[in-house]
Every structure is written in C-alpha cells, then in structure tokens.
Amino acid sequence: MDKKVNLKSLSNDLNISVGTISRVLNGKAKEYRISEKTIKIVTEYAEKMGYQPNRVAQSLRVSKTFTVGLLVPDIANPFFSTMAKFIEKQASALDYSILLMDSDEDFEKEKKAIDQLKSRNVDGIILCPTSEDISYYEKVVDKSCPIVFIDRYLNTSKIPFITSDNYGGTFIATQYLINKGHRNITLLQGKQSEPIKMRVRGFLDALKKNKLSEAQENITGHSFDIEEASKTFIDLWERNPTFTAVIALSNTIGLGVLKAAKSLQLDIPGDISLIVFDEHEYSDFINPALTTVKQDKESMGKSAFEMLYKLIQEEDQPNNDFIMTTLVERKSVKKLFI
Structure with missing residues (x-):
C-alpha cells in the first residue's frame, strides 16, 4: 500500500x-x-x-476556495474562448480553478451568473460586462470577491480592467487603407461598449488626420452576431455600393461580411477590401487570407488573472492596462491607383 x-x-x-x-x-x-x-x-x-x-482544508483555514469565476458574453466566439484558455493556464499555474459561465450578451443572465458565482464563494471574478450600468457592478464588488474587467470596461468605474489598445488598432488599420488609396471606407461596429467607442474614435481621427470625410453614415452596425452583420452589409451595399473598403470591428462581424460578400458575389479584395479587428488561426487559411488587427489574447488573459490574484491577496490596487495591438498584413486589401 x-x-x-x-x-x-x-x-x-x-x-x-x-x-x-x-x-x-x-x-x-x-x-x-x-x-x-x-x-x-x-x-x-x-x-x-x-x-x-488538501484544498478543502486550506480553504477552511484561509477562507478561500482557490476558485475564480470567468464570465464572458459568448463562449462560442473564438476571441473569448481563446482568451479563456490563457486565463485558465495562468490560474492553473497559481493552483486556482476556473468556473466558466456564458452570459449570451444578456445583462439579466449575467446578473444571475454573478449571483451564482458569489453563492459558490469564488475568490474573485473576471468579467467581460454586457452592460454600462456602473452602479450595478460597483454594488456587487466587495473585499471578499473582487472583480476585474477584461476586454470591455467602464471608463468611469473604479473596477480595474485589462483591454486592447482599441484606438490605436483601428487608427493604424484606417491609415493602412488610406495609404493603399482608399478614400471611401465603411466601419461595421457591434454592440456599444468602451472598446467599440475607442475603435470608432480611432477610425474618425485617422480620417480627420488625412482630411477625409468623417460622416457618421460611414459607421453602421449594432451587433456582433454573424447573421446580423451579414444583413447589415448587404443592406448597406444595396443602398450605396460606392465604398471600397470595410473595417469589421470583431472577428464575428468579419465573418458576417465574408458571408454577405459571397451572397452578393463580391470578390475580396477585387470588389471590396476588408480588415478585421482580431486575429485568429483561421485568418491565414481563409481565401483570401485576412488582413487583421491582432489582439494579444495571451497577454490579456495572463494579465487579467494576475490583476485579480493581487486583489485576492489584498495587495495594492493594480493599474489598468491597454495591451498593444498590431496590424497583420495579408491579402484582403487591394491597392488602388491614387
């Protein structure tokens, strides 16, 4: 024995x-x-x-469960599932387990999930919020269960966050299209949040810098859903097929554009150029290979857990962090004659 x-x-x-x-x-x-x-x-x-x-004995002794909640708006979205993988990896390195939950972009479901996580006495929660209701989120935070926002955040909230350099990513993408000769560029956005607002600002500032029209009609969309993005693009193209390039502000919106282009028998980049905000493994295998704005999901996931861990250990309040984005140039943008 x-x-x-x-x-x-x-x-x-x-x-x-x-x-x-x-x-x-x-x-x-x-x-x-x-x-x-x-x-x-x-x-x-x-x-x-x-x-x-013996985790049970340890949790009784130190009043901790060594478990953290992770709540995302769509686990089927490769952006969130990949980021969850890196959060779990960092948690495991520090002997923590993850309870993963999906809010389905539904604020009421999110609130219920937070209540469930707190009832399980998780030591903290990493959350991508679905709402801009600052009062709610700050009400549910307490010393025994700190919260860290990831990707999305609330600008005036005291809750710390990790996100991408959303402004810089879209500014660079827009400037890249302008350098390729594009002057009529459309932005397809998703549900309103601070990251989306910053991406839109980066787009508009790049147009302004180059003395191009900053008309709001160049900005459309309201959902990250593939089908909704496809319908939005088709409607836009049928009303005003004069734009030469699109920036899709998420990978799912980008997939919606690809679906719409196939339905309309549009060639990418022959008829329309495309840049997608977010990089995934499939980006290089789609025909044509997609030019993207790459978010560092590994750094975001690792940093988010480290930030939460410091709060759990009651260390100093961590600083918010904007993780650098980079443009990955491939084959989905056509160079126009200027």
Missing part, C-alpha cells in the same frame, strides 16, 4: 517542523524569513513525493 504523503509525513522524512513545511508550500516562506536552502529542500522533496495539498 502506498504511503500517504501529507505535511506530517514530509515533516518526519525531512526532520523539519510541520509549520515550516506548511509555510513554504503555501508561499509564505519569505514572510517568515525561511532560508532559500530550506525552501529548496522542501519544495523539491514535496514534488518528488507527489505531494498534493
């Missing part, structure tokens, strides 16, 4: 007190001024013996 490995057995084998071993394995060695030599001995031996901490 295999010998049960616990703190007491490790203590007997190493002739080191249970208290010292517990402090080392719980990351409190520096707090108690335990030597680097002892830390090395304990951690290496615990790993060798396959020691697994």
Whole structure:
C-alpha cells in the first residue's frame, strides 16, 4: 500500500517542523524569513513525493476556495474562448480553478451568473460586462470577491480592467487603407461598449488626420452576431455600393461580411477590401487570407488573472492596462491607383 504523503509525513522524512513545511508550500516562506536552502529542500522533496495539498482544508483555514469565476458574453466566439484558455493556464499555474459561465450578451443572465458565482464563494471574478450600468457592478464588488474587467470596461468605474489598445488598432488599420488609396471606407461596429467607442474614435481621427470625410453614415452596425452583420452589409451595399473598403470591428462581424460578400458575389479584395479587428488561426487559411488587427489574447488573459490574484491577496490596487495591438498584413486589401 502506498504511503500517504501529507505535511506530517514530509515533516518526519525531512526532520523539519510541520509549520515550516506548511509555510513554504503555501508561499509564505519569505514572510517568515525561511532560508532559500530550506525552501529548496522542501519544495523539491514535496514534488518528488507527489505531494498534493488538501484544498478543502486550506480553504477552511484561509477562507478561500482557490476558485475564480470567468464570465464572458459568448463562449462560442473564438476571441473569448481563446482568451479563456490563457486565463485558465495562468490560474492553473497559481493552483486556482476556473468556473466558466456564458452570459449570451444578456445583462439579466449575467446578473444571475454573478449571483451564482458569489453563492459558490469564488475568490474573485473576471468579467467581460454586457452592460454600462456602473452602479450595478460597483454594488456587487466587495473585499471578499473582487472583480476585474477584461476586454470591455467602464471608463468611469473604479473596477480595474485589462483591454486592447482599441484606438490605436483601428487608427493604424484606417491609415493602412488610406495609404493603399482608399478614400471611401465603411466601419461595421457591434454592440456599444468602451472598446467599440475607442475603435470608432480611432477610425474618425485617422480620417480627420488625412482630411477625409468623417460622416457618421460611414459607421453602421449594432451587433456582433454573424447573421446580423451579414444583413447589415448587404443592406448597406444595396443602398450605396460606392465604398471600397470595410473595417469589421470583431472577428464575428468579419465573418458576417465574408458571408454577405459571397451572397452578393463580391470578390475580396477585387470588389471590396476588408480588415478585421482580431486575429485568429483561421485568418491565414481563409481565401483570401485576412488582413487583421491582432489582439494579444495571451497577454490579456495572463494579465487579467494576475490583476485579480493581487486583489485576492489584498495587495495594492493594480493599474489598468491597454495591451498593444498590431496590424497583420495579408491579402484582403487591394491597392488602388491614387
């Protein structure tokens, strides 16, 4: 019968007190001024013996569940599912588990999910909000369950967030199209949020810099849904087929444009050029390969969990962070003669 490995057995084998071993394995060695030599001995031996901490006992002792809630608006969207993967990876590295929930872009469902997560005593929540109701989100935050926003955020809220450089990403994409000779550019946006507002601002400022029309009719759309984006594009093209390029402000909107172009028998980039805000593995395999604004989902996911972890540990309030975006040039933009 295999010998049960616990703190007491490790203590007997190493002739080191249970208290010292517990402090080392719980990351409190520096707090108690335990030597680097002892830390090395304990951690290496615990790993060798396959020691697994008793999470139930730990949670009772420190009033933590070592579980974090992750609530996204659409887990079927590759942007959120990929980001969730990196959040889980970082959580696992710090011995945390993730409870993943999907709000379906529904504020009432989101509120119910937050209540469910809090009833399970999660140590914190990473959330992509579906609403701009600041009072609600700040009401549900408390010391025992901090919240970090990811991707979307509320500009005047005190809740910390991680997002992309949405303004810079769209500014660069618009300037790229202008440099390729495009002057009549349409922006297809989704549901209103701070990131979308910043992307729209980047688009308008790039037009203004180049002394081009900043007419609001160049901006349309209200949903991230593929079907809705497709209908919006078809309606726009049938009313005014004079624009030469489109910037789709999400990967799902981009897929909607591709569907619409196929339905209208439009060639990309021959008849219409396309840039999609977000980069995915399929971007390089679609014909034509898509020029995109790449968001660093790995950095966003990692940073969001690290930010929440600091709040759980009651460290200083973390700073908000805007993760850099980059333009990935492929084959979906046509160069026009100027």
